[in-house]
Amino acid sequence: MGSSELIFRGHDETQPTPDAYSPKPAKPWLFVIRPVRYLLREKRLVFFLVGMAIATVFFTILPSSSPHAHKYDPLPDSFSHISHELTTPVRYKYYEPLQVGFQSANSGGKIPLGLKRKGLRIVVTGGAGFVGSHLVDRLIARGDSVIVVDNFFTGRKENVMHHFKNPRFELIRHDVVEPLLLEVDQIYHLACPASPVHYKHNPVKTIKTNVVGTLNMLGLAKRVGARFLLTSTSEVYGDPLQHPQVETYWGNVNPIGVRSCYDEGKRTAETLAMDYHRGAGVEVGVI
Ligand SMILES: O=c1ccn([C@@H]2O[C@H](COP(=O)(O)OP(=O)(O)O[C@H]3OC[C@@H](O)[C@H](O)[C@H]3O)[C@@H](O)[C@H]2O)c(=O)[nH]1
Numbered sequence: 001m002g003s004s005e006l007i008f009r010g011h012d013e014t015q016p017t018p019d020a021y022s023p024k025p026a027k028p029w030l031f032v033i034r035p036v037r038y039l040l041r042e043k044r045l046v047f048f049l050v051g052m053a054i055a056t057v058f059f060t061i062l063p064s065s066s067p068h069a070h071k072y073d074p075l076p077d078s079f080s081h082i083s084h085e086l087t088t089p090v091r092y093k094y095y096e097p098l099q100v101g102f103q104s105a106n107s108g109g110k111i112p113l114g115l116k117r118k119g120l121r122i123v124v125t126g127g128a129g130f131v132g133s134h135l136v137d138r139l140i141a142r143g144d145s146v147i148v149v150d151n152f153f154t155g156r157k158e159n160v161m162h163h164f165k166n167p168r169f170e171l172i173r174h175d176v177v178e179p180l181l182l183e184v185d186q187i188y189h190l191a192c193p194a195s196p197v198h199y200k201h202n203p204v205k206t207i208k209t210n211v212v213g214t215l216n217m218l219g220l221a222k223r224v225g226a227r228f229l230l231t232s233t234s235e236v237y238g239d240p241l242q243h244p245q246v247e248t249y250w251g252n253v254n255p256i257g258v259r260s261c262y263d264e265g266k267r268t269a270e271t272l273a274m275d276y277h278r279g280a281g282v283e284v285g286v287i
Pocket of ligand 1 (some may be wrong): 126129
């Protein structure tokens with residue numbers, strides 16, 4: 001075959017061309033007819049209607065799940081205000097998530113109708129102490145999985161040992177001044193010597209726990225996208241000149257006194273919480 005034959009593709013104009021392309025006439029209703037025809041074929045319409053009916057019955061009859069649906073409340077009435085404060089989001093000081101790049105998927109918010117509330121993974125530092133152990137009781141009863149991190153400085157294993165056989169409970173002996181990596185949705189940070197006799201016992205350790213411990217826990221919250229709660233103290237007001245203290249009051253603190261390791265430690269912990277919130281978008285609460 002010559003090169004001219006390869007290049008020349010013309011045909012004799014007079015010859016009939018049986019395979020010539022002739023466009024089909026346009027069917028304007030085709031996009032409507034096709035789905036209708038599909039539904040009518042093999043009783044698909046019946047199945048579709050039955051499915052709709054089942055879904056309607058399911059979502060109408062089933063009650064909406066709620067995070068407060070548990071009937072069991074292990075706390076005596078005298079503690080209910082504490083547990084309420086610790087397990088409901090809005091309290092003394094609460095900071096909403098910043099809009100920039102923060103996912104609040106871990107916050108355990110409102111649950112769509114018909115879906116069961118998924119238990120959260122929560123770490124409670126200082127969970128073997130007085131406030132912490134009652135908080136743990138409440139979280140476990142609510143259906144969450146709890147990891148207690150405590151160095152047992154003042155806390156006791158006995159405070160949480162009734163949960164030892166519960167697969168949703170774990171206890172780690174750990175000092176929060178050392179970093180720790182855990183996959184959790186929420187962090188309740190309580191670990192700290194709380195009474196004067198304990199926090200004055202080793203003031204350097206007290207302020208270290210408040211500053212370095214809180215830094216570690218906020219770092220963890222940032223890393224895993226967890227919500228963070230700091231239990232602060234009224235000691236952050238020092239010798240207050242105003243009674244009662246309102247949130248806008250900044251206090252009257254002696255920075256060089258024997259109690260300063262605790263007061264200033266907690267104040268710095270509050271500062272760190274706010275800086276992680278503003279700077280890194282961590283969702284924090286301070287009570
Ligand atoms: O370095 C430390 C110090 C203390 N802890 C633990 O932290 C827990 C503190 O519990 P405590 O019973 O002493 O104190 P409370 O539960 O009364 O107060 C706790 O909650 C309220 C906050 O204001 C306090 O700062 C906080 O410690 C203990 O389990 C203790 O062992 C640590 O895990 N690490």
